[in-house]
Every structure is written in C-alpha cells, then in structure tokens.
Amino acid sequence: MATALRSMLFRRQAKIAPEALESDDEQNYRPLSFALLRKCASQLRPYRAQYALGVFLSAAQVLLDMTGPMFVGLIVNFVSDYISPGASESGRKWFDHLFRHFTGLSDAATLSQQQAIGAVVLIVACWGVAVAFSILFQRWSILVNTRAGETVQFDLRKKVFIQLQRLDMAFYDRTKLGRIISRCTSDINGMRELNVWGVVHLSTQPSMILFAILAMAFTDWRLFLAIAWLGPVLYFVNIYFVRKSAIKWQIVREGFTRVSTNLAENINGTRVVTAFNRQDPNLHAFNRLQVENTANNMAVARTTGTYQPTLEAIRYVGRAILLAYGGYLIAAGQLRVGGVVTAYLYWDWFMNPIVFLGNFYNTILQALAGAERVFALLETEPAVKDLPDAKPLPRIRGDVRFENVVFGYKPENPVLHGVSFEAKSGQMFALVGHTGSGKSSIISLIARFYQPQSGRVLVDENDIRHVTGDSLHHQMGLVLQVNYLFSGTVLDNIRYSKPDATEEEVLEAARDLGTYETIMSLKNGLNTDVGERGANMSLGQRQLICFTRAYLANPRIFMLDEATSAVDTATEMLVQQSLERLLAGRTTFVVAHRLSTIKRADQILVIDQGHIVERGTHEELIATGGKYAHLYEQFSQASQA
Ligand SMILES: Nc1ncnc2c1ncn2[C@@H]1O[C@H](COP(=O)(O)OP(=O)(O)OP(=O)(O)O)[C@@H](O)[C@H]1O
Ligand SMILES: [Mg+2]
Numbered sequence: 165m166a167t168a169l170r171s172m173l174f175r176r177q178a179k180i181a182p183e184a185l186e187s188d189d190e191q192n193y194r195p196l197s198f199a200l201l202r203k204c205a206s207q208l209r210p211y212r213a214q215y216a217l218g219v220f221l222s223a224a225q226v227l228l229d230m231t232g233p234m235f236v237g238l239i240v241n242f243v244s245d246y247i248s249p250g251a252s253e254s255g256r257k258w259f260d261h262l263f264r265h266f267t268g269l270s271d272a273a274t275l276s277q278q279q280a281i282g283a284v285v286l287i288v289a290c291w292g293v294a295v296a297f298s299i300l301f302q303r304w305s306i307l308v309n310t311r312a313g314e315t316v317q318f319d320l321r322k323k324v325f326i327q328l329q330r331l332d333m334a335f336y337d338r339t340k341l342g343r344i345i346s347r348c349t350s351d352i353n354g355m356r357e358l359n360v361w362g363v364v365h366l367s368t369q370p371s372m373i374l375f376a377i378l379a380m381a382f383t384d385w386r387l388f389l390a391i392a393w394l395g396p397v398l399y400f401v402n403i404y405f406v407r408k409s410a411i412k413w414q415i416v417r418e419g420f421t422r423v424s425t426n427l428a429e430n431i432n433g434t435r436v437v438t439a440f441n442r443q444d445p446n447l448h449a450f451n452r453l454q455v456e457n458t459a460n461n462m463a464v465a466r467t468t469g470t471y472q473p474t475l476e477a478i479r480y481v482g483r484a485i486l487l488a489y490g491g492y493l494i495a496a497g498q499l500r501v502g503g504v505v506t507a508y509l510y511w512d513w514f515m516n517p518i519v520f521l522g523n524f525y526n527t528i529l530q531a532l533a534g535a536e537r538v539f540a541l542l543e544t545e546p547a548v549k550d551l552p553d554a555k556p557l558p559r560i561r562g563d564v565r566f567e568n569v570v571f572g573y574k575p576e577n578p579v580l581h582g583v584s585f586e587a588k589s590g591q592m593f594a595l596v597g598h599t600g601s602g603k604s605s606i607i608s609l610i611a612r613f614y615q616p617q618s619g620r621v622l623v624d625e626n627d628i629r630h631v632t633g634d635s636l637h638h639q640m641g642l643v644l645q646v647n648y649l650f651s652g653t654v655l656d657n658i659r660y661s662k663p664d665a666t667e668e669e670v671l672e673a674a675r676d677l678g679t680y681e682t683i684m685s686l687k688n689g690l691n692t693d694v695g696e697r698g699a700n701m702s703l704g705q706r707q708l709i710c711f712t713r714a715y716l717a718n719p720r721i722f723m724l725d726e727a728t729s730a731v732d733t734a735t736e737m738l739v740q741q742s743l744e745r746l747l748a749g750r751t752t753f754v755v756a757h758r759l760s761t762i763k764r765a766d767q768i769l770v771i772d773q774g775h776i777v778e779r780g781t782h783e784e785l786i787a788t789g790g791k792y793a794h795l796y797e798q799f800s801q802a803s804q805a
Contacts, residue, residue: 222301228298230376317355372517383510387493387503410526550633575617584619596771604755659716676745
C-alpha cells in the first residue's frame with residue numbers, strides 16, 4: 165500500500181521534455197519529480213552554509229515556541245495546586261517534577277499563596293525569555309533565508325539572461341517572446357517560495373509534527389493513544405485532497421494563461437481591433453474565457469471547501485477526545501488539569517504543520533512546473549556557437565565568400581539552394597529579388613545568425629564557424645530591415661556600437677556621415693529620448709541614427725537590409741548621401757530597393773527562390789536582357805507612373 169501511495173503522490177518522471185520550453189500548452193502540474201527537485205536543490209548548494217544557518221535559526225525558533233504548552237500546563241497546575249492543595253500526586257507530570265526540583269519545592273509540598281504567585285511569575289518569566297529568543301531567532305532566520313533565497317533567484321535570472329544571449333536566432337524564431345519573458349519573470353518568481361523557504365519548511369515542519377507527537381506521548385501516553393488513530397486518517401485525507409486540488413489548480417492556471425494571452429493579443433492589435441470594429445466580438449471572446457476561469461476557480465473552491473473543513477473536523481474530534489478522556493482522567497485523579505491543557509495545545513502543534521504542508525505541496529508543484537521550463541531553457545544548446553577550437557579573427561581585409569551554401573530555417577525546408585559568390589575587400593554587392601527570395605537570409609548567414617546546413621561562409625579565407633563570434637561581430641556593421649533602437653537617448657543608441665566613444669567622436673562621425681544636422685535639429689540634439697523602440701523618431705531619423713551607429717564602429721564588412729518604406733525626398737537624399745559615405749572603402753552587402761544604390765554596385769546578385777539566377781554589373785545585366793532587365797523595366801515604369 166505504501167508503494168501505491170508513493171506512486172500516487174510522487175509519480176516518477178522522465179527527464180525534462182524538450183517541448184516544455186516551446187509548447188503552447190504550458191503544463192503547470194506534474195506529479196512531484198525527485199529528479200527535478202534535486203536539480204532545484206543543486207542551485208542552492210553554493211549557499212549551503214547560509215541555508216544551514218537558516219534551518220538552525222528556524223529550528224531554534226520553533227523549538228522555543230513549542231515549549232509554550234508546557235509553560236501553560238505548569239501555570240495551570242500551580243494555580244490548581246493552590247486552589248485545591250493536596251490534589252492527587254500521581255497525576256503530576258514530569259515537567260511539574262522538573263520545575264519543583266529546580267525551584268527547591270518538594271513534590272508533596274502544598275503551596276502558600278506567596279509561593280504559588282512566585283511560581284507563576286517565575287514560569288511566566290521563563291516563558292517570556294523563551295518567547296523573546298524565539299522572536300529574535302525568527303527575525304534573524306527571515307533575514308538569513310531571504311538573503312540566501314534571493315541570491316539563488318538572482319543567480320537563476322543571471323543564468324537565464326546569459327543563456328538568452330548565447331542562444332541563436334533560430335531559437336528566437338521558434339519561441340514566442342511572451343514565453344521567453346515568462347521564463348525570466350513568472351517562472352523564476354514561482355520558484356521564490358521554494359528557494360527562500362523550501363529548505364526550512366521541509367525540515368522544520370515534519371520535525372514539528374514529530375516533536376508534537378513526542379511531546380504528547382511524554383505528556384500523557386494514555387491521551388496520546390486515544391488520539392493516535394487520527395494520524396493515519398489524516399494521512400489518507402491529505403493525500404486524497406492534495407492530489408485532487410493540485411490537478412484542479414493546474415486547470416485554473418492553464419485557463420488563466422488563456423485569459424492573459426487573449427488580453428495581450430487584444431492590446432497588441434488595438435489598431436486592427438478599432439479599424440475593423442471588432443470590439444464587441446472580442447469582448448465576448450474575452451468574457452467566455454473569463455466564465456471558464458471563474459468555473460475553474462469554483463471547482464478548486466469546492467475541493468478546498470471540503471478539504472479545509474474536513475481537517476478542522478478531524479482537529480475537532482481530536483480536541484473532543486482529549487477533553488473528554490482527559491476530563492475522565494482528571495476526575496479519576498490520574499492526571500492533572502495542566503497535563504490535559506498541554507496535550508490539547510500540542511494537538512494543535514501537530515495539526516498545523518499537516519495543514520501547512522498540504523498547501524505547501526501545491527506551492528512546490530507550481531515552483532517545479534516553472535523550474536522545469538527554466539532548466540529546459542538553460543539546457544538548450546545554441547545551434548550556432550563558438551566551436552571549442554574557435555580562434556579570434558585578426559583584423560580582416562573584408563573578403564567574403566559563399567561556397568555552395570544550402571540553408572533553411574527548418575533544415576527540411578531550404579530557402580537557399582547552393583549559393584556561391586565571392587566579394588573582394590571593398591566591393592559593394594547589391595542583392596535584388598522578389599520578396600521572400602532569400603536576400604535577408606544571405607545577410608543573416610554572413611552575420612552568423614544561423615548556421616548553413618551545408619557549404620561554407622568564409623571571411624578572409626576563414627570559415628566563420630571556426631572563429632569566435634565576438635571577433636567576427638566586432639568587424640561587422642549591420643543595419644537591419646526592421647531597425648531597432650533601445651530606450652534611451654540618441655547618444656546612447658549611437659554609442660551602442662562603441663561604448664567607449666566620446667561625445668566628440670560621435671559628433672565627428674555624424675559630421676563625416678552628414679547626419680549631424682538631422683541629429684542636432686532634434687528637440688534635445690544628442691540627448692533626445694528616442695522612446696520605446698524609437699517610437700519618438702520618424703522612420704528616416706531612425707535610419708540615420710542606425711547609420712551613424714554603424715559608421716562609428718568603422719566595420720570592415722557592412723550589411724544593409726534596406727527598408728522599402730518611403731521617406732520624403734529631402735530625407736531620401738540625405739539617406740543616400742550618408743549611405744554613400746558609409747559604404748565607401750568597405751565590403752558591403754546591400755539589399756537594395758533604391759535604384760541609385762543598385763546601379764552603383766560592383767556586383768548585383770539577382771536572387772530568385774533561393775538561387776542566384778544572374779550576376780554582374782547593372783550595365784552587363786541590362787545588356788543580357790534577363791530577369792534583372794525585366795525587374796529594372798518594371799521599376800522604371802513604376803517610378804515614372
Ligand atoms: N525566421 C524565419 N523562419 C522561417 N522561415 C523564414 C524566416 N525568415 C524568413 N523565412 C523564409 O525564408 C524565405 C526567405 O526569406 P528572406 O527573409 O530571406 O526573404 P527576403 O528576400 O529578404 O524578402 P523581403 O524582400 O520581403 O525582405 C522566405 O520564404 C521566408 O518565408
Ligand atoms: Mg528581407
């Protein structure tokens with residue numbers, strides 16, 4: 165039976181499922197897994213000294229608190245000794261003897277009023293000292309445990325952050341942003357209670373139960389035996405309800421995730437919602453999820469609404485037995501009132517941790533659900549990373565070569581089919597082709613955001629797989645199709661590529677590039693706040709800031725994935741001028757939409773469905789009269805129209 169119970173409570177669980185990280189249906193409940201618990205424990209190991217101190221302090225506090233019933237029993241006994249002197253000696257309990265021994269009273273002595281008052285004052289004073297120390301230890305243990313637990317939380321967040329910086333783009337393509345953020349926030353937060361208090365609770369609460377059992381048995385073994393049978397009853401009741409409510413809590417959490425996901429989608433899509441008048445239907449959909457959420461919570465309430473009262477009923481039965489049987493023993497002269505009071509109070513000390521652990525079990529499961537996903541993230545190996553033999557790339561000339569590169573975001577679904585080209589240092593390459601043809605993918609491969617499935621990408625004859633990412637990226641500049649600005653000032657954003665650049669250097673770069681006027685015309689010049697994702701800036705301004713950022717770094721290889729968005733003619737000219745200066749003297753790859761840029765290119769690569777279908781200069785390609793010539797014709801017509 166014990167094994168059946170064990171398996172009911174702690175179903176063994178296999179290693180972390182890989183889908184734990186990316187699946188949409190996040191599992192919030194699994195039976196307690198020891199493997200996972202061990203992993204959590206290993207995070208605490210560096211701080212075992214702090215945790216040991218925390219456990220010691222908490223244990224001392226609990227131990228001192230648990231002397232309370234004995235003091236109460238003593239007081240009751242002395243008071244009753246005084247009221248009815250000469251009461252039965254056989255009912256005197258061990259702590260009575262002990263106290264009388266210490267205070268020099270013989271067991272048989274009848275007390276005078278003064279002695280009785282003196283004894284009670286002494287007992288209260290002792291109790292007071294115990295309570296004072298207990299309070300002190302409690303405060304100290306809260307501080308020690310919180311410090312240890314928060315350090316573990318800090319470490320975990322740091323590890324996740326480092327891991328997120330290591331992971332490759334493919335990971336970000338397949339994992340939703342919301343999920344990644346919840347790893348670092350709610351999942352790690354869910355582990356807090358376990359990290360701060362897990363060690364203490366899991367050691368002190370069972371000890372409290374054991375201590376209470378021993379104390380009851382010592383106080384009076386007959387009373388103890390009279391209620392001992394309630395122990396197994398409690399055990400079964402607990403297992404039954406804890407398991408049942410754990411499953412229901414899981415359903416609540418899943419339902420609530422749906423509510424918040426729906427909310428997030430609606431907020432993100434506010435403009436579309438308004439434009440298409442979808443307010444009412446969306447509200448209905450949201451409310452449907454809410455109704456479900458309420459129903460789930462009610463289901464939990466029905467379980468806990470039976471569980472808690474059942475526990476209270478058992479507590480009540482215990483009390484009734486203690487009082488009834490205790491009363492009988494008192495009447496029979498076999499026990500003193502203080503003994504019954506002590507046993508009665510220890511019964512509470514026995515019940516409280518049981519109720520507590522029943523709830524804490526759920527906290528642990530919830531923490532483990534988060535922990536499983538956090539560990540799955542930490543254990544994900546990036547697809548692109550520095551090989552063990554990776555060497556730093558020396559200062560490069562800037563030759564770039566693709567050798568038969570085959571690449572797909574999903575290996576079974578290639579988007580580049582055997583692409584080869586060679587760019588010599590200082591050359592400018594323009595990539596043209598229809599949308600989805602693979603232009604941005606080529607740029608991403610040069611930047612080593614992804615790993616080709618076969619073929620090689622070489623920079624100065626070095627396979628970029630065999631060089632360190634740092635040394636490669638230091639010599640590259642990149643302005644993306646969707647450019648990105650961080651919250652902060654224009655200066656912060658420009659300096660992002662070269663943090664040690666002085667303000668003067670930044671201005672110098674802006675002057676060289678011709679973006680100085682634009683930047684200075686902003687409200688606060690370099691100190692203008694760009695807003696979240698650059699929201700306070702126009703598209704043209706954002707692009708010019710990104711150009712300045714790339715220019716400041718002075719890279720050997722520069723890549724530009726032009727946005728198709730139209731800017732006004734004046735800005736367009738400014739962008740073109742800056743671009744020209746930015747590209748001069750570097751190997752550059754431009755996904756170009758501006759005819760002027762394309763025409764300047766040393767080599768135009770025409771990409772079609774992942775193949776290079778034509779290559780050459782503008783004049784050569786026009787002369788061939790192929791795909792490019794056709795594209796050019798369309799383009800010219802469009803610009804004339
Ligand atoms: N992150 C991704 N995950 C999966 N498939 C992708 C991803 N990015 C692009 N693709 C697919 O790869 C193909 C090439 O995309 P790519 O972004 O290179 O096109 P592009 O030539 O830059 O197009 P555009 O001119 O519209 O920017 C497309 O079919 C696209 O659907
Ligand atoms: Mg693109």
